[in-house]
Amino acid sequence: MKFICLLFTALFCLPTYAAQLTLELGDTRRSWQTADLLNHPATQEVRIVDDVSYKRDMTYRAIPVATLLEGLSPEDHVQAVALDGFAAELNVAPLLNQHGAKAWLAIEDPEQPWPPLGKGKPSAGPFYLVWTDPQAGHISPEQWPFQVARFKRQQPVAERFPAMRPDPSLAADAPANQGFVVFQKHCLACHRLNGAGDAQFGPDLNIPYNPTEYFGKAFLTRYIRDPQSLRQWPQARMPGFSSEVLTEAELAQLIEYLQHMATRKVVTPERQP
Numbered sequence: 001m002k003f004i005c006l007l008f009t010a011l012f013c014l015p016t017y018a019a020q021l022t023l024e025l026g027d028t029r030r031s032w033q034t035a036d037l038l039n040h041p042a043t044q045e046v047r048i049v050d051d052v053s054y055k056r057d058m059t060y061r062a063i064p065v066a067t068l069l070e071g072l073s074p075e076d077h078v079q080a081v082a083l084d085g086f087a088a089e090l091n092v093a094p095l096l097n098q099h100g101a102k103a104w105l106a107i108e109d110p111e112q113p114w115p116p117l118g119k120g121k122p123s124a125g126p127f128y129l130v131w132t133d134p135q136a137g138h139i140s141p142e143q144w145p146f147q148v149a150r151f152k153r154q155q156p157v158a159e160r161f162p163a164m165r166p167d168p169s170l171a172a173d174a175p176a177n178q179g180f181v182v183f184q185k186h187c188l189a190c191h192r193l194n195g196a197g198d199a200q201f202g203p204d205l206n207i208p209y210n211p212t213e214y215f216g217k218a219f220l221t222r223y224i225r226d227p228q229s230l231r232q233w234p235q236a237r238m239p240g241f242s243s244e245v246l247t248e249a250e251l252a253q254l255i256e257y258l259q260h261m262a263t264r265k266v267v268t269p270e271r272q273p
Contacts, residue, residue, distance in 0.1 A: 019126030060106035088145040101137025161196035179257025194266040210262035
């Protein structure tokens with residue numbers, strides 16, 4: 001009987017395995033183990049009010065993201081790549097902030113695992129990008145990637161994916177160009193456009209059809225605000241974008257960008273009719 005109890009303990013009561021975070025910051029590559037980050041002198045206890053993923057206040061052991069991105073400049077750009085391939089596009093400038101909205105990498109302790117994100121779902125670990133005072137920096141939910149495994153320095157989106165760019169003859173402050181910035185912040189983590197991008201979750205927003213071609217503006221606005229108000233199904237993954245997350249002006253700019261890109265479809269040989 002004692003042997004059976006010991007065997008049960010060995011099989012079912014082991015702590016969660018520690019994880020590894022990889023940093024690919026241009027010429028340098030470094031890996032951090034969970035224990036190393038938990039014991040880092042910059043790591044501290046951080047309280048997050050109204051956590052985006054858990055929908056309640058949470059407390060984490062976390063390290064300032066700026067500490068991990070040492071050597072990068074505010075003009076740089078990184079991807080936070082999750083275990084499932086989700087890739088959040090992040091400008092480095094907000095990640096380096098020491099005042100106002102401040103980015104932290106929460107570290108899941110294998111001895112004290114976080115709760116699951118939902119029934120049958122894993123936790124937000126092993127690493128989760130969270131923010132204190134996010135309202136000060138107008139931080140969107142897409143800037144809270146969870147299950148992070150890697151930070152990778154990248155070229156800016158417009159350079160990596162020229163097929164996404166608006167007409168270069170447009171003025172820099174044209175609504176379509178402003179909408180392109182909004183698209184990068186709120187849409188690019190889940191959607192491609194003209195076949196360009198790294199996202200694997202949502203449909204391409206221009207090929208074969210742009211949503212402005214099959215939605216009237218009023219219904220497209222409603223869909224972006226509350227997708228389930230137009231299309232309901234249990235596996236729906238697109239979140240709604242409230243006016244606190246996406247202002248009325250930003251939403252109008254995003255639609256201007258989509259309307260503009262509907263005139264700039266990229267047709268590759270495999271897409272020829």
